[in-house]
Amino acid sequence: MSSTTASAATAGAPQTAGTAAAKKPLSPQGAKRRRQLAQWGFIAPAVIFMALFFGYPLVRNIVMSFQDYSPTTFFTGEAPFNGTDNWSNVFSDGLFGKALWQTILFTVGSLVGQFCIGLALAVFFTRRFPLNGILRSLILLPWLVPMVVSGIVWRRIFDQDTGVLNSFLGTIGLPGDTPWLTSTSMALVSVILVNIWIGIPFNMVILYGGLQEVPKELHEAAALDGASAWRTFRSVTLPMLKPVITVVLVLGFMSTVKILDLVLALTDGGPADSTQTLGTLTYQNSFVQMDFGAGAVVGNILILISAVFAVFYLRVNRNEGK
């Protein structure tokens, strides 16, 4: 069936081209070339845009990681190539391994937290109850707050002595002197908690949308078969949600792995580098030490990590499309 309609469509195309070109007769090759040209014309803006704003910085960043790119470069325009010096410098710095490990912890922790809470809220809001809509929009608030503002506000909330959180914990009888941002073992956990808070709305909205797509009949059928709520969720809802879950996790991963502003506002990478991530390391190398080559190395590693997941995402999407 589909093959015949496809061939009909392709057969129809030259016909319409033929009528358009009726005033000025064109050879079949000429018509074909024109059509191809038009096709390229439509693709061209996207290709040019991508090359300009994604391709060029990407290539430059890779080249830069092999150059001695210092403040002097901005005056002389010369950045001599120094082989793999930048790379070996970055890898031999103990801070890199630490930042990489902390980035992994941060990303995994944030994703798990955001996703589980986001999913729970999404499922919760599929039920009908009064004020559902208003509550749902209120939960979107963290999403609207700029990252740096969240960081600054949470830094005050987390203050060990004068913060709201500790005094609240104190009044309800829990230990009210938790060193949220001031202990090397606790600071990363606190940063992850804030990022979970920020990420919940995104997860909730996308998953809520996905849940709307799950046909009600399936739930009814499961209920008729006597499945429990948990069983229905596991065997009907989750499999139907799978494509949406992939989207949420991959997009969440890519926005989490490159975290910078939140950490800078909350802890500046401290105390004692316990919240340094690859993002803050890039910032530190490039804009504090003014060693743009070393900054580019860490930046490239971040791009590479993201690229792996982007490819994974595209593959999954392609398979879903089939």
Next chain:
Amino acid sequence: MGAFPWGRPPSQCKGTTVTEPSPDGRLRRRDRRTRRIVVPLTVVSAIVAGTVLSGCGQQRDPDVYTVMNSSTDESYHRWDGDTLKRCSKELGITIEQQSVPAAQLMTKALRMASSKSLPDVLQLDASEMPTFAEAGGLIPLKDLGLATTDIPEGIVDFGSYDGEYYGAARTVNTLALFYNKDILDKAGLKVPTTWDEMRDTAKELTQGKRYGLALSAGGAEDGVFQFTPFMWSNGGDETELDSPEVAGALDYWKALLKDGSLSKSTVNWTQADVNDQFMAGNAAMMINGPWQVETLNAKKGLDWGIAQIPVPEAGDDSVGPLGGGVLTVPNTGDSEREKTAAKIIGCMASEQEQITYALNSWMVPANTKAAAVWRTKAPELAALAGQVSTARSRTAKVGAQWSSVSLALQSAFQSALTGESSEAALKRAQRQVTSGN
């Protein structure tokens, strides 16, 4: 680095004068082309693919001169604006002010350098100036006819890199000990002058939710700035971070923390946070700078005093860090404009303007004669003037390497304050600096 395919040919770039000396024309042409490329910001391009298109250099108006500074606060912007208005009149030119947030000033200036659109006068933070000077971006002020007479040696060093004087300071600031008079009076305590006295006083003043002392040990330049008076007064030095003197200073901080005289949040506080805690009555004393005075005076009922930072043993010098901005002439390649730029600096840093600016901003005039006049007009800040006379520049010894030293040092004192031994943390910091990472 290659030419950008859609860069305009040089003939279209009006007003961009390339007079930088170079051995042969071919090289110069290549330089010219490479400057007109897209300059990607390493991180930003990696993360948000942000690029800055730097086409031809801005066309400079022959009668309009620009001063770029970080005076983004309303009051500072206004004071500088008034100064420039007076100088415009005196020199018969138009001077415009362009203010950029302090944290972005350096990168913005570098981008402007690559697009040949640098301002005529650039105010840099003194700790960033060596980086810019090392890159060949600044013109020595003596070559442009600016003298250093009546400027104390420490402040000339403050504006110098590699023996060359690049930056004229109008005013300088440093750190001092601020104390709440009411709290000290009530406890019947005197203002401490030595480390032991400060430790005892702070311990006694620590009561309930109030800490005896507040300071910043945050993971940025703020914390390092605050550590320097302790390190230097104890005889320590940034060229040898693992010396017993530096370790002694760090141990003193650790002792204050262990006594409970410092809040554990100290490692997460900036200097502004410290000031907030002091104003809220959560700290009886604080280490801070005169730029907080405007805010402190705005709080009614707060009776504060100022003293020199206590020293290890009675009779030692209290050595604080010099802070503040310096006025520089960036290398724009137009020697006529550079000469006028030097005149602008001469006017902005004249004795009268220094006094006006110092009285506005609570800082200390750089010029000795101006400082003498200022002392009679702001007697309550006399302790600050004493502190400035012995204060040191952070970059005088290590120059452009300061940023590496600073990063290593902040990591070290944060490790030590959160549990590690001072010796081990500082040893690692010294290794980090010498290995160049």
